[in-house]
Each structure stands twice: as structure tokens, then as C-alpha cells.
Amino acid sequence: MKRFITALMMISCAPVCAQIRIDADFAGGNVVIDKISSDTVYFRPDLTGTQGKWFYWYFRATSEEPQTWYFKATQTNILTSSGANYSRDGGYTWQRIDPDDHLSTNLFSHTFTKGDQSVRFSFGQPYTQRNFERFIKKYQGDSQLKISTFCHSGKGREVEQILISDFENEPDYKILFVARNHACEMMANYLIEGIIDALLSGAPEMDTLLAKAEIMIIPFVDKDGVEEGDQGKNRLPRDHNRDYSGASLYATTAAIRKKIPEWAGNTPWVAIDLHNPGIKGEGHEKIFFVGKSQPALHKEQKKLAYILAVTRRGPLSFEKDHNFLTFGESWNKSTSYQKGWPFSEWAASYFGKGLLVTTTIEFPYALNGPQPITAQNTRYFGKDLIYALSHYLNHHKPSK
Ligand SMILES: [Zn+2]
Incomplete structure (x- = not known):
């Protein structure tokens, strides 16, 4: 896990206030959250100890409600040509995001299918x-x-x-x-x-x-x-x-x-x-x-x-x-x-x-x-x- 844990909660909108919690508090976890605004999480890799820029990131998102969230990279070139991968079993098996969810070179979305669902995301398929x-x-x-x-x-x-x-x-x-x-x-x-x-x-x-x-x-x-x-x-x-x-x-x-x-x-x-x-x-x-x-x-x-x-x-x-x-x-x-x-x-x-x-x-x-x-x-x-x-x-x- 990272030395600096990012765990944020956010009220996204009124009158129905949905929340998302982001963290990297597990083996291999890595993220910096810049902000969460409305329905969008702004994120980038934690480059601690690294010369220049690189692209490893791996975080967990837990959505309070079943809904679509958007994930926007605030550093360029940290999504692959296929976008990203997600895991719903705690990082043991990974799937590429649906092409329809790969919205641009720095933006993808994910629809959480039930309340309090935790999904892990990464550019790759993390393995620890x-x-x-x-x-x-x-x-x-x-x-x-x-x-x-x-x-x-x-x-x-x-x-x-x-x-x-x-x-x-x-x-x-x-x-x-x-x-x-x-x-x-x-x-x-x-x-x-x-x-x-x-x-x-x-x-x-x-x-x-x-x-x-x-x-x-x-x-x-x-x-x-x-x-x-x-x-x-x-x-x-x-x-x-x-x-x-x-x-x-x-x-x-x-x-x-x-x-x-x-x-x-x-x-x-x-x-x-x-x-x-x-x-x-x-x-x-x-x-x-x-x-x-x-x-x-x-x-x-x-x-x-x-x-x-x-x-x-x-x-x-x-x-x-x-x-x-x-x-x-x-x-x-x-x-x-x-x-x-x-x-x-x-x-x-x-x-x-x-x-x-x-x-x-x-x-x-x-x-x-x-x-x-x-x-x-x-x-x-x-x-x-x-x-x-x-x-x-x-x-x-x-x-x-
Ligand atoms: Zn190498």
C-alpha cells in the first residue's frame, strides 16, 4: 500500500446526494486524487520517488449508490489504447472496460451496479x-x-x-x-x-x-x-x-x-x-x-x-x-x-x-x-x- 493513503468522500449533488470513496489502501495501491466534483473523480499516479512521469495507478472506488461515475486523468498518457481495466473481485481477475466507457484518451466511466459496490481500477492488471x-x-x-x-x-x-x-x-x-x-x-x-x-x-x-x-x-x-x-x-x-x-x-x-x-x-x-x-x-x-x-x-x-x-x-x-x-x-x-x-x-x-x-x-x-x-x-x-x-x-x- 502507498505510504500516503488517499481516502475521500464527496457529496456529489442535490437533492439526491451520492457518495464515492476512493482509496489505495491495499497491496500495490497507487493514486493521487485531485478532486471529486459532481459525478467525476479527477486522478493521477503517485510518482513518489520517481524521476519524471510514469503511469502506474491502481485504486479502489466504492460507490454508495448504483450509478455511473466518470474518472478523469489529470496527467496525460496514463490510460492505455483500450482505456483501463476493472476488477470486481478485489484485484484477482481483471476485465477491460467496455469500449463505450472509454470516452477519450483521459476519461473513462464505470457504472456501479449496486449500492456500496467496490471496484478496483488500473491501466493494467495489477499483480502482487x-x-x-x-x-x-x-x-x-x-x-x-x-x-x-x-x-x-x-x-x-x-x-x-x-x-x-x-x-x-x-x-x-x-x-x-x-x-x-x-x-x-x-x-x-x-x-x-x-x-x-x-x-x-x-x-x-x-x-x-x-x-x-x-x-x-x-x-x-x-x-x-x-x-x-x-x-x-x-x-x-x-x-x-x-x-x-x-x-x-x-x-x-x-x-x-x-x-x-x-x-x-x-x-x-x-x-x-x-x-x-x-x-x-x-x-x-x-x-x-x-x-x-x-x-x-x-x-x-x-x-x-x-x-x-x-x-x-x-x-x-x-x-x-x-x-x-x-x-x-x-x-x-x-x-x-x-x-x-x-x-x-x-x-x-x-x-x-x-x-x-x-x-x-x-x-x-x-x-x-x-x-x-x-x-x-x-x-x-x-x-x-x-x-x-x-x-x-x-x-x-x-x-x-
Ligand atoms: Zn522494465
Whole structure:
């Protein structure tokens, strides 16, 4: 929850006085309310600790009466091309607002269907620790799954690590996924759900993978930022994904730099960092790999992208060139990394010394080209990704 809780009540009109209560007093909550006037709530993201503007917001609105309320953004570019999402089950499942309720680039409405109804709203589909706990329950007792504490965050929260394997033999390969180096980038966690569902599905190809590989997933790198509803992106003085060179400022990035090489040991490994791009516009409304500068590593990324493009079975489209941002293009330049190395650059320092490939994958919040993003098709893409990695490793000959 945010450090500063916004809870407002408002008399909207006479003679029938309806009220709405807005708050962000829950995990991941984030909002600043500028005012509530008549039937309209004026809101923007809380940018505490952030350099410049970003767009993460997540609030709960409770309407006293069944009625339509209007929500007007007072900061530009904080609604997606589809507007926003809402949840009527306390943030566990999300739906896009009806297109008829997406009134302009900074205005949407919502009709509360009964009195004292609480509805959560966000530009994305927020995902915090409790979402993960609810998801993972179905796998309790599964012998192919081990969950433990990777480290503690700066504020003492447990940062979990998930290990998936058959744990019978020394693995030939290790695969690492990390997410939420940028706290706000929640769509990464639906990819992780898809990856875990695929791995534990009992499908022969996945069981073959688990017989030879150990997969580690760190689903919340910036755990404090996720739970406290921070932007995380562009955190001052530098964010978690610029904290992988020099002396790390954050406990989890320091622990990754220390413990992951120990975990990988002499086993060939792969490292994937899951992100979400900007909220909308050119280059932000598609899935893409972020190309590395090192030519040999770029080639391995392209190989993985090619395999993903030809093996994918889920509904979201992916092509090896269209969905790949080559180093030197757009923002993917060394000038973007002046504050420090991102995870993938740190991992790249092990390339040729055990690391087979690393890539950042940017997964959009609302649209993959013309395709609307949902939690379910995001999970499918996670499944496509782990199958692609399985194929990728099939093409690699273990040296031991
Ligand atoms: Zn990011």
C-alpha cells in the first residue's frame, strides 16, 4: 500500500446526494486524487520517488449508490489504447472496460451496479504477492516444485525463488526468469503463470525438459516496490534495472549478482528478464526482444526469437524480426544505460563463460499489434516461451 493513503468522500449533488470513496489502501495501491466534483473523480499516479512521469495507478472506488461515475486523468498518457481495466473481485481477475466507457484518451466511466459496490481500477492488471499465492496453491505438494526465500528485500520482505525440475539428476541446464525489476510491470507475472502451468502440466516435452534442466523464477525482484505500489521504473537515484553494476543499492539485485553465479556453477544457463514497455504508442504495443550489443549474443537472441516464432501455438503473434528491437535502434542505445547496467547486461558478462543466451523481453500492457492483451493470452505466450526454450536447448549439445 502507498505510504500516503488517499481516502475521500464527496457529496456529489442535490437533492439526491451520492457518495464515492476512493482509496489505495491495499497491496500495490497507487493514486493521487485531485478532486471529486459532481459525478467525476479527477486522478493521477503517485510518482513518489520517481524521476519524471510514469503511469502506474491502481485504486479502489466504492460507490454508495448504483450509478455511473466518470474518472478523469489529470496527467496525460496514463490510460492505455483500450482505456483501463476493472476488477470486481478485489484485484484477482481483471476485465477491460467496455469500449463505450472509454470516452477519450483521459476519461473513462464505470457504472456501479449496486449500492456500496467496490471496484478496483488500473491501466493494467495489477499483480502482487497475494495474486501469486492464490495462483500457486493448486501446485502445493507437487514434487517438481520448490518455493523458498531467495533473499530479503531492503524492507525485510521475503523475495521468493521458485525452483522447478524433477530434482533427480544433476541438471544439464539451468534457466532463470526474473520479473519486476521494474515494480509496475505486472504483466510479466501472467507470463510466469503460463510458464509454471506449462512446466507442471505433465506434457511429455515439459517432463523431458524437467529431467535435464532446473528452472529458477524470481517473480518479484523489486518486492517492496510491487507491494507498496511504486512506479519502480526510473526510481531515484537509479532503478533496480540499472543496479547491476558498481555497488548495488538494492538488497535483491545484490543477492542476484552474488547468488545466481553460485547457483549456475558450471552448468550452461539461460537468463530471461521479463518487462513491460511504455503504456502505448510507437514501439510500445507489441511483444519484443531487446537486442544486445555483443554480436555473438545478438545471434543467440535471434536464434531463440526464430524458434519462438516458428514453434509458438498460442494466440499472440510473434515474428523474429518484427518483434525484435536491435541494439542501436530507438531507445536501445548505450545512452539508456548510463546510470548502470540492466540485468541483461550483467547476465551478458557470463556469455561464453556458461551463459548460452540472455534477453530482456518486453511484453505490452494492452495491445500486441491489433491483438488485445488478456491475462489468459499472456499465459499462453508464457507457455510458448518455455516451449521455445526447450527447443532451443534441444539444439544445444551439453559439453559435460
Ligand atoms: Zn522494465
